[in-house]
Amino acid sequence: MFATQQAGWLQGDVALITGGGSGIGQAVAERYLAEGASVAVFGRDADKLKAVVEASSAPERMLALPGDVRSSEDLHAAVAQVAARFGKLDILVPNAGIWDYNRSITRLDGQQLTDTFNELFSINVLGYLLTVQAAWQELVKTRGSVVMTLSNASFHTAGGGPVYTASKFAGRGLVNQLAYELAPKVRVNGVAVGAMNTDLRGPASIGLNERTISDSFARSEITGNNPLIPLHDASVEPQDFTGSYVLLASRKNAGNITGAIVPVDGGIAVRGFGDRAAGGDQL
Numbered sequence: 001m002f003a004t005q006q007a008g009w010l011q012g013d014v015a016l017i018t019g020g021g022s023g024i025g026q027a028v029a030e031r032y033l034a035e036g037a038s039v040a041v042f043g044r045d046a047d048k049l050k051a052v053v054e055a056s057s058a059p060e061r062m063l064a065l066p067g068d069v070r071s072s073e074d075l076h077a078a079v080a081q082v083a084a085r086f087g088k089l090d091i092l093v094p095n096a097g098i099w100d101y102n103r104s105i106t107r108l109d110g111q112q113l114t115d116t117f118n119e120l121f122s123i124n125v126l127g128y129l130l131t132v133q134a135a136w137q138e139l140v141k142t143r144g145s146v147v148m149t150l151s152n153a154s155f156h157t158a159g160g161g162p163v164y165t166a167s168k169f170a171g172r173g174l175v176n177q178l179a180y181e182l183a184p185k186v187r188v189n190g191v192a193v194g195a196m197n198t199d200l201r202g203p204a205s206i207g208l209n210e211r212t213i214s215d216s217f218a219r220s221e222i223t224g225n226n227p228l229i230p231l232h233d234a235s236v237e238p239q240d241f242t243g244s245y246v247l248l249a250s251r252k253n254a255g256n257i258t259g260a261i262v263p264v265d266g267g268i269a270v271r272g273f274g275d276r277a278a279g280g281d282q283l
């Protein structure tokens with residue numbers, strides 16, 4: 001007989017999420033609260049962070065930490081504030097990122113490519129490294145874990161242009177290498193999310209910082225009903241992508257998992273090259 005379990009999977013844990021002011025970061029923050037954790041959200045837009053805390057189901061278990069993931073100083077200060085307020089850190093979610101709006105190499109001159117690369121890699125790759133560098137000692141103390149947001153573009157083409165795709169492939173490298181370096185004290189895993197209706201922006205250096213992926217959803221350039229994706233009628237709302245973040249962070253349920261990446265993308269890897277219209281859609 002199983003005892004009835006009331007407590008959440010992350011009861012009493014403390015999490016720090018970069019890019020927690022919107023999108024999947026905000027959704028994971030809310031889900032972690034529901035699982036019993038306290039959550040600090042770090043991001044470069046202080047107003048968005050404040051609004052997230054105010055709108056949350058448990059503002060008393062939240063902390064808003066404005067800062068930029070390109071700043072090691074900001075990240076170290078954030079980790080210190082988390083430890084001061086909550087006494088420890090169990091879960092780190094490097095997540096803050098930007099996209100390149102599928103900008104092909106054929107549509108960028110050399111200068112634009114350089115600018116896009118420098119801005120995007122400094123956030124999506126260096127930002128993840130700096131985040132882990134600032135927090136690993138706290139995670140060692142708690143035998144905690146890192147759960148990185150990766151992407152369908154960490155495995156497949158056409159989830160971005162070459163710069164974004166390379167940055168998300170680099171994220172896979174970080175999961176592998178950091179899982180190796182931080183074992184056995186700290187587990188490091190990733191969630192490779194697919195297309196979600198969020199506030200995802202582009203590089204300011206090529207004028208794409210005012211564009212948001214939610215506009216692309218609104219104009220149906222991206223839809224939740226792409227027939228190339230096996231589970232094409234699954235939700236594209238970020239809250240429906242949070243389960244794997246809970247599983248991987250849970251010591252009880254994933255204590256022997258490290259270096260793993262869960263694809264949460266509707267099954268892109270099994271889309272094949274046959275005529276799916278003759279298959280599952282008729283079920």
Ligand code: NAD
Pocket residue numbers: 018019020021022023024025042043044045048067068069070095096097098099123127149150151152153193194195196197198199200201213
């Ligand atoms: P989002 O824009 O809603 O969230 C990203 C957050 O990061 C924002 O709140 C933003 O202010 C913050 N941020 C950006 N640059 C920052 C910086 N330099 N310092 C601090 N904070 C910064 O978009 P999202 O879709 O939730 O993106 C989160 C992650 O999900 C990203 O890593 C993205 O690559 C990944 N992802 C998104 C999709 C999608 O379709 N939306 C698909 C695959 C992967």
